[in-house]
Amino acid sequence: MAAPCIAKTFLQASTNPSRFLLRRFCATAENVVKSDMNVKPVKEPIITRIVNHFKRLVEDYKNAVIETGSVIKEKPIRVALYSALTASAGYLYAHNPSMANYEGHLAMITCDQAEVGNTIRNTEKCQQIQSILEHHCHGRLRRFTFGLFSVIWVSEYPKYIDLYEAQCKDVQMTWGEWPKYIVDIGILDHWRWTEQYMVDFDINPLEWDHSSASNSKDEKVEK
Numbered sequence: 230m231a232a233p234c235i236a237k238t239f240l241q242a243s244t245n246p247s248r249f250l251l252r253r254f255c256a257t258a259e260n261v262v263k264s265d266m267n268v269k270p271v272k273e274p275i276i277t278r279i280v281n282h283f284k285r286l287v288e289d290y291k292n293a294v295i296e297t298g299s300v301i302k303e304k305p306i307r308v309a310l311y312s313a314l315t316a317s318a319g320y321l322y323a324h325n326p327s328m329a330n331y332e333g334h335l336a337m338i339t340c341d342q343a344e345v346g347n348t349i350r351n352t353e354k355c356q357q358i359q360s361i362l363e364h365h366c367h368g369r370l371r372r373f374t375f376g377l378f379s380v381i382w383v384s385e386y387p388k389y390i391d392l393y394e395a396q397c398k399d400v401q402m403t404w405g406e407w408p409k410y411i412v413d414i415g416i417l418d419h420w421r422w423t424e425q426y427m428v429d430f431d432i433n434p435l436e437w438d439h440s441s442a443s444n445s446k447d448e449k450v451e452k
């Protein structure tokens with residue numbers, strides 16, 4: 230029985246050696262796969278798997294630190310610049326004022342104005358602040374954040390209005406018109422425009438004009 234099989238195998242190998250080798254290779258691979266499927270995988274204890282996981286994790290962090298150190302040594306100026314920019318962006322993001330912060334800021338401004346009489350107020354600055362307060366009372370103030378700073382702008386309609394013009398995006402203002410409606414800019418926990426309005430808001434320049442005019446009239450009367 231073995232002799233005819235050997236002769237047949239020898240005949241196939243001599244007539245078409247490439248096909249014979251391919252068939253033998255496929256048969257060997259199939260036997261290896263079957264043997265691997267029959268072998269049961271060895272399960273490691275859970276403690277061993279946890280320890281190996283943390284070892285690989287520590288090794289990855291170690292390699293990352295080594296690579297970072299090599300990059301710092303090779304390009305210190307670039308690394309310092311990127312670090313400064315990242316730290317600055319993080320600080321600006323952390324101190325980006327919110328809408329609640331702006332509402333509290335307006336409340337403080339209202340209290341400061343209430344302590345100053347009408348005769349000594351700066352009329353122009355007080356009118357600008359009063360306009361912002363009216364928009365806030367009507368619910369027309371909106372906040373848009375750029376991540377590092379925020380912008381307060383005035384909407385044409387309050388939030389609670391359900392008119393078509395107020396809800397449809399196709400008929401609302403364009404980005405080119407949007408800067409005209411900006412009333413304040415917030416950065417680093419400060420609202421720049423309203424704080425600028427509050428500088429010397431309790432000094433009325435017209436008061437000195439009236440006093441000088443009255444003094445000149447008194448001098449003329451005495452003469």
